Amino acid sequence: MASKSNEQIVMLPFLAHGHLIPFIALARQIHQATGFRISIASTPLNIQYLSSTFNSSSDEPESDSITLLELPFCSADNGLPPNTESTENLSLDAIGKFLSASQSLRAPFHSLVSDISAKQGHPPLCIISDVFFGWASEVANSLGTVNVTFSTGGAYGTLAYSSIWLNLPHRGRGDSDEFHLPGFPDRCRFHITQLHHFLRNADGTDSWSKFFQSQISFSMQSAGWLCNTVEEFEPAGLEWLRNFLKLPVWAIGPLLPPTVIKKDSSSSSAVASGISTGRAGKRLEISVEKCMEWLESHSPSSVLYISFGSQNSISPSQMMELATGLEESAKPFIWVIRPPVGFDKKCEFRAEWLPEGFEERMEKRKQGLLVRNWAPQLEILSHQSTGAFLSHCGWNSVVESLSQAVPIIAWPLAAEQAYNSKMLVEEMGVSVELTRWLHSSLDWKEVKKVIELVMDKNGKGGDMRSKAMVIKDQLRAAVRDEGEDKGSSVRALDDLIKTLQSKRQMSSIS
Numbered sequence: 117m118a119s120k121s122n123e124q125i126v127m128l129p130f131l132a133h134g135h136l137i138p139f140i141a142l143a144r145q146i147h148q149a150t151g152f153r154i155s156i157a158s159t160p161l162n163i164q165y166l167s168s169t170f171n172s173s174s175d176e177p178e179s180d181s182i183t184l185l186e187l188p189f190c191s192a193d194n195g196l197p198p199n200t201e202s203t204e205n206l207s208l209d210a211i212g213k214f215l216s217a218s219q220s221l222r223a224p225f226h227s228l229v230s231d232i233s234a235k236q237g238h239p240p241l242c243i244i245s246d247v248f249f250g251w252a253s254e255v256a257n258s259l260g261t262v263n264v265t266f267s268t269g270g271a272y273g274t275l276a277y278s279s280i281w282l283n284l285p286h287r288g289r290g291d292s293d294e295f296h297l298p299g300f301p302d303r304c305r306f307h308i309t310q311l312h313h314f315l316r317n318a319d320g321t322d323s324w325s326k327f328f329q330s331q332i333s334f335s336m337q338s339a340g341w342l343c344n345t346v347e348e349f350e351p352a353g354l355e356w357l358r359n360f361l362k363l364p365v366w367a368i369g370p371l372l373p374p375t376v377i378k379k380d381s382s383s384s385s386a387v388a389s390g391i392s393t394g395r396a397g398k399r400l401e402i403s404v405e406k407c408m409e410w411l412e413s414h415s416p417s418s419v420l421y422i423s424f425g426s427q428n429s430i431s432p433s434q435m436m437e438l439a440t441g442l443e444e445s446a447k448p449f450i451w452v453i454r455p456p457v458g459f460d461k462k463c464e465f466r467a468e469w470l471p472e473g474f475e476e477r478m479e480k481r482k483q484g485l486l487v488r489n490w491a492p493q494l495e496i497l498s499h500q501s502t503g504a505f506l507s508h509c510g511w512n513s514v515v516e517s518l519s520q521a522v523p524i525i526a527w528p529l530a531a532e533q534a535y536n537s538k539m540l541v542e543e544m545g546v547s548v549e550l551t552r553w554l555h556s557s558l559d560w561k562e563v564k565k566v567i568e569l570v571m572d573k574n575g576k577g578g579d580m581r582s583k584a585m586v587i588k589d590q591l592r593a594a595v596r597d598e599g600e601d602k603g604s605s606v607r608a609l610d611d612l613i614k615t616l617q618s619k620r621q622m623s624s625i626s
């Protein structure tokens with residue numbers, strides 16, 4: 117680790133687990149590389165979550181140099197249920213309201229950074245803010261520091277999502293079902309069904325367009341962007357994103373606990389090899405050990421892991437078809453199960469969501485393990501029995517899966533997930549798309565067919581696994597840091613820090 121320093125960086129993640137998790141990893145990575153003090157600002161309940169995450173990782177002695185700072189937030193003032201401080205339990209429609217409400221953090225965040233500057237006699241080295249808080253670039257400018265945007269997505273997904281929201285190119289497509297991103301090659305061509313219905317219906321005057329257009333435009337005024345990806349993994353996506361933003365983009369991924377990314381692949385699981393992923397901030401209804409024990413009882417690469425991230429659910433009819441397809445495939449699986457769309461996300465599990473007697477049959481046959489609400493995902497993906505991941509293609513899930521060479525069955529449900537899926541299927545060959553969004557009708561026969569295809573150790577499944585293995589090596593090589601031999605992400609982080617320090621020097625001279 118570099119020598120301790122008086123420099124400080126303030127981070128502002130968006131209020132969602134899919135954003136908080138990579139911000140935590142980024143804070144650790146920067147602190148370990150530089151010794152800088154890092155402050156993460158968030159609302160009270162998210163601070164509680166972050167705090168328990170740090171406390172749970174006893175193998176990280178630096179965590180006292182990462183401080184957590186509270187920002188006041190009252191969801192009830194914004195017409196949301198009380199104590200809503202993350203997207204976790206919100207329906208997609210309520211998320212729109214939550215995005216607007218989150219903008220009330222601007223004034224308290226300005227005061228917080230201003231107080232930090234007054235206390236230490238100079239502003240922090242920089243603010244690293246989420247792309248959803250683009251206004252942080254104005255806060256940084258007004259307080260004499262710089263802002264760096266962290267998108268938390270991959271390069272291709274970030275480019276597609278940002279460019280489509282800003283330009284709404286699908287509106288000018290005429291009779292065609294396809295459109296492409298203006299100024300980009302044909303590989304950036306999309307089918308209209310790859311747009312989530314919010315985006316498909318957007319016309320620039322709706323609240324979603326207004327939110328995304330203003331936050332992306334503000335973020336494009338920052339000093340550069342950080343991306344949780346790797347040069348060798350997304351060369352084209354990064355080139356296109358740089359052309360679009362006309363700003364430096366530092367690819368500093370994969371943002372994963374070092375114990376996971378540097379783990380010896382011969383050990384069967386993170387837990388078995390004494391690895392803590394430092395993710396215990398969420399209450400698990402099943403112990404990590406029980407999941408590992410279940411996985412141990414299955415053969416290598418034989419288990420399908422199913423999860424739709426921290427905030428999405430599928431529809432009741434899709435849930436039935438998925439369960440039937442799983443049972444008919446006879447393949448072992450672990451399924452993180454949540455109330456389907458239309459039910460309160462916090463409600464108790466109900467047997468009626470699944471075919472009659474499903475859970476009991478799966479348990480008796482040792483075919484399936486149903487995990488309520490939240491599973492130790494990284495530990496499951498790191499286990500050698502896990503052979504594929506049925507995922508909504510949230511970017512953290514993509515990176516976590518490929519860092520373990522686990523191919524993906526894609527089922528995008530929101531946000532930029534369809535673009536992540538397109539890249540994984542068309543550019544990388546490590547995924548097959550099962551279906552898209554919530555409103556698609558899903559047939560259990562199709563579920564069975566796709567599961568059999570991907571779980572097959574030969575043929576298409578074997579080919580996907582070999583390609584995923586190449587990506588795993590690229591992701592691991594990027595964080596190599598042995599003397600002069602530094603991977604691309606380590607060099608990118610060095611470059612970010614040098615750029616920030618030279619900006620600081622320039623501003624103190626002028």
Ligand SMILES: O=c1ccn([C@@H]2O[C@H](COP(=O)(O)OP(=O)(O)O[C@H]3O[C@H](CO)[C@@H](O)[C@H](O)[C@H]3O)[C@@H](O)[C@H]2O)c(=O)[nH]1
Pocket residue numbers: 132133134135137267268269395423424425426427428452489490491492493494509510511512513514516530531532533
């Ligand atoms: O049971 C679970 C479910 C999730 N996770 C973790 O939660 C994170 C989920 O992140 P992600 O896979 O990216 O999904 P979302 O939570 O849906 O992420 C949001 O944020 C991502 C990053 O910006 C975007 O790519 C997604 O579209 C957006 O929905 C991952 O680290 C998972 O390991 C668990 O540990 N256990």
